[in-house]
Amino acid sequence: MDRRDLLKFGSFGAAGFLLEGLAGGILSELYGASTNTSLKNYLLVNLFMAPARWPMDQILKPERNSSFYPNPFIKNKFSNIGAGSFNFELDYGTSDIGGIQFPHIWNYEVPRAGGGSRPMRELADHFLAIRGCNMILDGHFINNRRLDAPDPGGVSISGILSDLSDRPYSGISLAGITPYMNSAAGAFNSPNGKTPVILGNEVKDYLQYLANPFSVAAPTKDISQKAGRELLTNLMNELGANSRYFKTSNSNRKKAEEMMIYGLEKISTEYSAIFMKYQNLINRSLRKTNIKGVTDKVIPGLSLPFSTSVKRKENGNAYKIEDYLGTYRERDEYLLDNDLRGIFDAAEIYELAQQFAISEIIFKEKLSHSIVMTVGGVANLKVGRATDEENIVMKTIGDKVHFSYKDPKAIRKNLVTDHDPDSHEAGSLTTFLSCSLAWNAISSCLLEYIDQLKKAKIFDDTLIHVTTEFEREPAETDSGTHHGVTGHSSTLICGKIEGPQVIGNIYDISHDPNDVTPSCGTWGKGAPVAELDHNEIVYGNIASSICKILGISSPTPASKSLVRIDPNSKKITPLISKAKNVKFKKTHFKNSKRS
Amino acid sequence: MKTGFWVPVLLFLAIGSITLYLKDSNQSQARVTTSHSIDLSKESPQYQKVFKILETSCNHCHSSYAGYSEASWVITGQVIPGNPQRSYLYYHLRGSETGGAESMPPKKALSKEELRVLAEWIRGLSKGLAKMPASFSLPKTLAKKINPALTLTEEEVYFRCHSQFSRSAPDSEDQLLAKVKKGLLSSVDACLQLLKNATFNSKSDSISNSIRRTFHGLHNSWFNNFLLFNLQASFPSYDVLDITGPALYFTKSLFSSDFNFNQILSGNQNLRAVRSQEVANDYFIYKKESSEMRLSQHGFFVGKEKNKSRKNWNPNFVARGNLLDIKALKADSKDLLPLYLDQTDSYLAKIFKGPLNIRQNLGGGLIGSQSFLLFNHGRELGETMDGGLLLPRRWSKMVFSNLLCRELPLLRKVDVIKDIQKKSDISFRKQASCLQCHSSIDPLAAAARQMTAVASSDHPDGYTQHIRLHSSNPKLGNGKLLVDSDTSYHLRPPHGRLRYRNLYGKLVESSFQNMQELGQRLLEQDDLYICTAKRYLYFLTGIDVAVEDYSTQLKSYDPISLEYIRFLIFLGKRLKQHQNLSYLIKDIVSSDLYRQRDYQIYASD
């Protein structure tokens, strides 16, 4: 062949290899292999038992002029507050950040590590909210587990991630005070059978627990560490010669020895400091706060005797005690303190400080790629005075109803209770206060956590997912709230998101007879999205979006991702149009309950 | 040079696009059979004659026989090859004079000639291995590369199986080890002997206890229990209903001398474990919120608190201790709930008057058993099925997943086009992509349409959940299978269809009249046996072979994968034939694979 032929030959060859590469790409796509070499970190922060999100990060009004039907119980600020019981007005307040109407509390500041405060709205810089997702199934445990493993009994996002990860721990589940099987912390399921480490409240020191297997037992005088390692290496090389298991055994041994030499214990003093830092933030976020419109003025509790006009429900049934007085209710008790702010003076969110502290260590020291954090509710509320329903007498005279104590001496004093995030039995006031303060604590921890990730230059490669099982739907009266299964929302925070953004449609007001309280106002019930063939978002879409960002295959491939990643800048942008509050159409509700 | 330039490029593009096109799993390669009756031309001439007889005299009542191949009769245990007298089919016939039931057909007996044809057919049946479908053939075998340095001796093989079965090494006094050392017993036979020693009702030493415990735990790990994280997990349930319920069927088959594999999916008995119960234990086995509660203090209840109608209930408890035997569970008066509720909310729950037998069973063995239905019901308490949105779909998915090792979707787009209902109100009935799953799930779920989950009481400390079965009313007629909503759906006869592409790529579409017949349909599927073989193979060797529709990508599997597929199908087919789990274990233990130290017989694994 002459030179020209060689050139042609060569160029065809090159074209062949190019096409080969293309074919390889297509083929690996078909086989589902991930060609992504840099795996991302994933932190799932799930607030267990579905607390109300309207004082937290739920965007009910994406734009200033979004259609919004106020509900008497979906409130997040005081518009005015006077002396005595029932002498206040609650409102749904907002904070405009980038044109999006965030809840009221975002106007203000949260504690900063080391002292002082910082604006909460910094959290909106890399914030993407996905609202209006229909979870279809009801139930806390099954839905919380689905946050990680969307198909019940199937593989979990943390599991898929762990199969591709070569870090020492496949996955870390921080179960908090909950039995781990009931939440996402117990839903880890990897296709290759990996198992996570589960840290719950029976573990006193999380770092010790992680370090424990690698803490070297007290050596005897005649075993030198170095000689031991050398002998073991040589011994295993010989015993494993020709064995197909040699590679895994050897790499496990090496990594375990690294952990032992490295000694996680050595960072235990550092860990204590980090733990104290978060504990301090949480304490300052919950106790003696002075948030404008929330805890800046005295909040009188219930005081009897009290009278008001008779009210009836839509179906004609009379109101019960809990319907009239429910705004002051927390579980079985009606709160009578002169200043309800005092009940938070010793408030805690159990295990949260350790959870954030260990999460910082885990990503910084590259111990794992996935963390599932199950967060409990605001607890240790010190109630000065309270009474239960048995001690309240309700008398109806004409069109007025009168409440008084059966026995004033039977008032309970100095109780300790906690706010039930599953606020079936907590009214608008107690819910709004507890959830606002809980969010204060969580956002303060998150901001500090993000600072640390930025310092370690891993924020761009970390996805933080803050969510609950589903939103809450107010009851017909101020006696509590119900499960809003058709309106889940997820907040995604990642360095590559240019926030704030919000996607997903909700009904401004839903007349669906399947709702617990139809026509109650805007609470976040999922509405159809044009780009999804006019169906609501389902959790599979959110799972696919998360996996898109993490660069792994989705456990629910049939549900489309809602975001795309720009191949060059790696920026995360939505694939569906901006969030809208949609008008309810009668034809919609037939599909509201799927298989 | 022009041809020299363009032709290879075009050829490449052509070959490339054809390859990619073929890789699309939506393309069918195997021939599609669309009816549920068999292809008679594939059967032996003797059976063809038999089939005609059955068609004339039996099928108008026993319509399922239309779907029976020759192999089906043997596999479902209704015909014993070579022995007409003991064959269920034959000894029920009038004039057969076998000393059996002799009452079929009810009105007019078969003629002497017809009886002779039947008997001759049965006698002529050999126990030969059923062949794989002609359209599915695996490429050439790969040569093994066995490293003799890593081959185990007989003694080492016995050490291995003893360690795996009982999770302890054989000690120096082990008699079987001594025999193997002396060469008096092969390692395979010694391993089989270990299993035999653990048979129920033989001597119960600690090794046998351990072996039963190991395998029962293995079987239990194959099944899900979605009740564990349902709305308000009802923790007292597991003292009344065995949490390892579905696994009992497999364990019984392995350790009972009179419970063939096909009985796992046949019959309407729930099973109960007989355990050693050496120490009376008064605590619930399920810790509620990490604290132990005493049975005697908290007890069991029926009914609602309202109007003080809640009362104590004294059920039969699940036995505790080492597993000694597995027997059929016969319900007695303690298994009757006088009252039950349709939900557990004290205000909203409706009370129903019993008595409700909590040990009801739909037939079909495991799949219709109380525990398998309950753990997989996936619905809310009190819901009755309506054929549309309300179907026991979780149960249906788990039949495919737990028993056939197959994950949805299991149908190709071309298979479901005819199921599209544009006028339906249900979104997943309108799109082929949704129907690829739903056309398998929904018609199968019809077998369990009679079930409704109920609760025993509204006690705050916990209640027990049970499956209530509505009685079906044949007068209502069969009704449609893929409907939007049918208020009588749960009362109609529980007919349905098994529809999926099996691992050979063949489209399976067989009807069943009830759960028992569904069990028979499943017993005819190779997938069932290959799934069981896969699981045992993994347990014994650590090799996990995926079970899927192999036909679409046969050419793209690497050679070692093909060998494992071949081996798996071999194991499965043999299990289908001998219906004996210990023989399956024997097949694996006798293989070259098991006899290598690191379970490797092909190079570069």
Next chain:
Amino acid sequence: MLSLKKRILKIQKDRNFFLVMTLLLCSPLAVYGNSKKIYRADRRMGDRFYIASRLQRIFGAESSKTLEENILSKVRAFGGACSPYNVISEFQKEGKKRINHHTKYRCYSGLADSKVEPFIDAGILRTGHLHKTCDLLVAKQQTYQFAINLAGLGSNSAKSDSNLKKMLRLFYPHSKKLPLALKKVKNPSWKLILSSLCKSDYWQIP
């Protein structure tokens, strides 16, 4: 205009070129054609009961507490499901008969442990737990002594080939060859050798 000979040569050249090109361009299909792997070969490691049983046999009854704390309680590191109905509650004190061999099978941290896989391909957590257990058992005098005696040796026995083999056989009862690594160590103690054998992975695969 080319001569006939040159034309024939040219056609031949074209044909060769044509064949080579086709082969080259079709090669990616051959490369990617049959490489789909449909199986997984996990290391079939023994579960926690097997490991604990082997170690108890070697180190004696005094090892049970260490094994309980470091092996049996690490359900997800080693695998091995609990048996839900094998129960003796720790609070239970009535009855004279206490059958202790039930206790290790009970589900002490909840029924979810009854669904754990029969074996779990070890990650480094398992390696860490095992290394620690081995160190603890060798450091404790009674368990060390038991193992040494079981091998038919004393703490001062010579490091001869036959003695080393006896030690090796504790963990690898069927091994034929003595690993050279055991002989290469400078002034090894029996404790060092015992500990290293204990930590080696391969005896854990039954």
